[in-house]
Amino acid sequence: MAVTVLAPSPPATQPATAPRKAKRGKDRVASIALHTVLIAGLLVMISPFLWTLLSAFKPDREIRTVPPTWWPQHPTLDNFRELFERLDFPLYFTNSALVALAVTAGNLLICSATAYALAKLPFPGRRALFAIVVGNVMVPVMVTFVPTFVLVSRLGLVNTYAGLILPNIALAVNVFLIRQYMLSLPDELLESARIDGAGEWRIFWRIVLPLCRPVLATVGILTFLGSWNNFLWPLVVATTEDHYTLPVALALYSVGQNQTQYGLLLAGSVVIITPIVVVFFLLQRHFVQGIATTGMKS
């Protein structure tokens, strides 16, 4: 899995902006120049997505026209219809979603429990385990996938959901992130619960997890994203079409017999990218809120 750390959007400490009236003319020129550059950059970042989205609704012939069109002249749903009817994209979509949901749920449970022990429960072996967690963060899939594949195939899990899910169900980076957050929880709170006779699991469920909601949201989003976009492991372990995830299907179609079907491939990209972009826009706000509320509390 490619480790992308989506840092929660930076804290709301805006640099103090002087009252606009006081802005000098020099500032205005600088501001216009800066905005021109930033907007040009924004266009470079965004236009490939817009062009892809629009082109997915064009017939192949129109995608090949020179010069290319921006707005579809003959808008059509054929590309999507073919993806969903002739090819098995509904199945790949379901596979991707199932795997991502299972991986996310597993990580949230397993990693937060581990993080709690590492942050708040002294036990023999804690330092060693934490060292292993940190070391594991740095081990890339590229190094482990060959023996992992041998293991998974000896377990008979090639081409199964378990084979797709299990190797990613407990990612060290998540333990690390949640632990860092849990360290900031006050020990007195847990201690008073212990005096009241609550067991550690009860404290974990009833007190610690609810307090960790912001970091769990972050970890959940990151894990889902990572799994949805994951490529190498599903490519290795899903050997027949019925267990392909979306990226595997798209990559193999794009180098296989469909490689010249531009509309189809662009529509496939749209199907992969759109859910993530929607989630990203929705949770961007959620992130800002989470940071605002934690900021108010502290």
Add this chain to the structure above:
Amino acid sequence: MTAIAAAKPPKRRRGLRRAATAWSFVLPFAAMIAVFVAGPVLASLAMSFTDIRSADVRDPLGVDLVGFANYAKLFSDELFGRAVGNTAIVVLAGVPLTLALGLAAAIGVNSGLTRFRSVFRVGYYLPVVTSIVAVAVVWRFLLQPESGLVNSLLRLAGIDGPNWLASTTLALPSIIAMIVWRGLGFQMIIFLAGLQAIPRELYEAAKVDGAGPWRQFLHVTLPSLRPTLLFASVVGMIGLLFVFEEPFVMTRGGPLDATTTVSFQIYSQFGFGNYGYAAAMSYALFLAVVLLSILQFRLLRSDDER
């Protein structure tokens, strides 16, 4: 004395119980990590000293130890040499470009002059969250010689654009351009966090001393960002050393192996069933990553201690 001796066993039992409770939290993770990470890391090393092939998975008795033969083969494997060269180019060009553009974007977005900062932040970050496979497919079409967006824009400027991905000289730079485009938003977010941690008094003091924006950047921003730069460059380097999806989708390593990478070779050898050789390649890459990370820490930290 007797009282203490009598009190000891229950205390120790309580300690054991607490350790058992703690381990009940940790056990699932420890088990998964042992099976799917720690085990494979060791197994990968062991496999790299054998001639294990895909057929041996069913019958492990057919595997022979071959010592360092797989590693020795790496040095005579021309294709692997090509892959190492290409990967080095991707890292050496891609990391500085991504860092520089990410930092520029962060400074632009962070400056007091910018409005709609969240629009820019979200927009620049957008490519980071999207699937590399999907984005690589998109870029393949952007770079189409006739109907692609890039060459159409060049044509408006009167330039006849080349067939980017079919050219042995331009395919790799094209892939690097895509990598930089996709990665700069990630670095921007890291730098934004770093920039906001710089105390404003430092800039005030620099202004009092008569420093203009450029000197403020050189003498306040850059030194203050040193830890951020270290983190960003190490993360960027590790990511690019494993570059795989981009050549897989955009060029299949071609034309004429001009875009093959180490990870691409590992995957191909795995595909050919040469598990032992693939394991040796992946371990060599792992070793390179660890050594280069340590080197980078040394380089950027020693400056700090001076």
